[in-house]
Amino acid sequence: MKILIDYIQLFFQEFIFYYALAVMFSYVIIALLSAWEMRRYLHKNTPTDYRNLLVSEFAPSVSIIAPAYNEEPNIVDNVRSLLSLHYNNYEVVVVNDGSKDDTLRQLIMAFELVKVDFAINTRIKTESVRGIYRSESKALERLVVIDKENGGKADALNAGINVAKNDLILCIDADCIIEPDAVLKLVKPFMDEPVRVIGAGGVVRIANSCEVQHGRLVKVHMPDNLLSRFQVLEYLRGFLMGRLAWSRINGLLIVSGALGLFDKDIVIKAGGYSTKTVGEDMELIIRMRKYMHKHKLPYKLVYTPEPLCWTEAPANLNVLGRQRNRWSRGTLESLLMHRDILFNPKYGTLGMLSFPYWLLVEWLGPILEFIGLIILVTLVALGLVHWTYSLILFAMVYAFVLVISTLTIIYEELSYRQYTSGRDLIKLWILSFLEPFIYHPLILYWEIKGNFDFLTGKKAWGKMSRNGFR
């Protein structure tokens, strides 16, 4: 027993310590890269007059695909908001994914829809389509509604892709609030990069407690609910720091399912969304990137640091737990499905940096942390912990987390400054002190549970109930 404990102690002293230092170092690099990218983005886009794109006959055409499942209460408002986005050359494809409620009837009544003859180019296999609807009103000719058998979000998006007639597809969650100029800002990178851009994502923000009118966000507030407030900090860190940095080195592995603009041609050639995983957004990106590498086509995936989409964050533990459980399973599924990429120089940054990072930091990190906690408890019980040393090590990690969170808040303050009230800023900062003790352990638990559920073969999405916007 003594030898075993000695080995465990040695493992933690050597491996875990240097692993933690490596992770911290990677965060420092990420913070620097994101600052660089943010500066570049602001420099490039601040003088941009997006009206040029709005009035041009040469603006790329976009199909917005919004899958809807049991969205009866909000669907009409959401579609109205999509139809009034600031862009000219676009269509809205709403996919009713076999809703059990009155989603379709609401759409038919509100937009005077009629069933039409429509030849579908089935480039990606989906559940059967029951009908295509278009409006009788000339003013609504950009709206197409697909009614199909239920097949899940990925299947609904694929059905939308088959029907979409434009070159770029904007995949969104029907329950999100899209900023009116989101399409303009996402389309621009497709036109101002010297290489082919295959996808672009924007920052997703938390809309809880924000004021919403007719499907539009009119005033930003910090959420009242503590759990949602923690997610604000988490999303800021993830989007403003993480994704922006990966975008800088063309190493993005995920574009949020809530808002992503893609090159339709490449999406189709890569096979569309996979229905075999619950992390279909990440999996599609990996497959699109693999396709580009396989055919030796230069490409770029970009991220816009602007807040373009607002989503309602889970405000109770059960729903948040289900969401995080699904995210962990999705990540693991995607990583396993494409394990051939790992440290494969053929895939460049993807194989040598992004993929190993996701595996060794994003996936392995929580597992090691969990094991560490169990061992710590055991060592405490056996009276083998040197408290002074442990305290220094914990304090180091805690202080580092505070630095990263404060940096994130500074990035927000220096860029888009959505939380204009000083009180909100202070609230956000105070959260960074509490997060490691309250929110992080919860996330850790759900991530571990997600991994466990993956091993036991759980495939379900989990019910995602929402309270609706204010």
Add this chain to the structure above:
Amino acid sequence: METFSFNATFILGFLDELPPRVYLAFWILLICLALFCLLGIFLISKRMISNYMQRRDRYWNAQIVEIMTQFMVRMDNADPADSLRKTVHEFEQLPLKKAYIKQLLYKQVINYHRNFTGNSADKLRDLFRKLKLDSLTEHKLKSWDSSTKIAGILEAAEMQLENLSPVIERLIYSKSSEIRIEAQTTYIYLNKHHSFHFLKELNEPILEWHQLILLNLITHIKLKELPLFSTWLNSSNSSVVELCLKLVLHFQQFEAQDKLIQLLEHPDVKIQSLAIKVLGEFEAVKAEESLEKRYALVDDKLKVDIIHALGRIASGKQLNFLLEAVNSPVFEIAFEATQALQNHGEPGISELRKAYLLAPTITKEMIEQVLA
């Protein structure tokens, strides 16, 4: 002194006793704590300074706006020269030696100018020059910081500072694509005569976004003399050809048809596609044969473009060719051919009806959709 030396000895002793890893962690902890404090101070002071500046600017902006409003009112009623003199005098009473107040005035005049046209805009430009605010624009154009330079270019365009045109011309070939595009558009805007000569010498690519900006500008300003954009269709810079094709289409320069037919064999697929599109939009009957010949040699995407163009031309000579394409196994080609036949009017529709009888289900669905 004694206490200090005792504390120092204690701390050094404590550090000496730490194992190497904990020792390292201790130093990282200290660095993080120091960094955290600095970042915290920065965050709070940033917000406080920004709030202070907002309040300060609000005060001076209110004064500037008041004088500007009086100027706008006076302009309609009094003698313009007198009104201008009075306003300049009033502004000179403000402490314009303070750089931030001059900057606020500069921004306000530009902002007013953005919102007025005609006589009012002319008067605002006069005011801008009388207050010697154009020296700030010139200063910006000479700045080493590219963002400031871009702002200067945009402001020069807004205030139509033709005297700065030579400075801007030098920036047309800048290595920074952002500066280049703004300089090109402003240069065309300020020199409405012979302002396209740079297209001949341009080696850097004009990105699609930049083409769009140039197009919007060129198609919206009143040029003194519209050049024949087909002049640059032979350029070795593909992006220049692309831009000129779009301009040829917009200005309906039909005399470019022969050059367009030559471009069907251009090595860049994007240019081939655009040339096909322009020929279609021009309803160029004489290009039909060349388009049909190219059809067998190009990929599916260009095939769709060719069929689309033939549908636009709709001379009636290609009905059999299009009817063959309706039976293509490639959905996009078949669908485009169905639409192209429908564009031919009655002769095409009657061919479609005949084809419907023998067509497979998917083709039938296409014909139903198109004829619905």
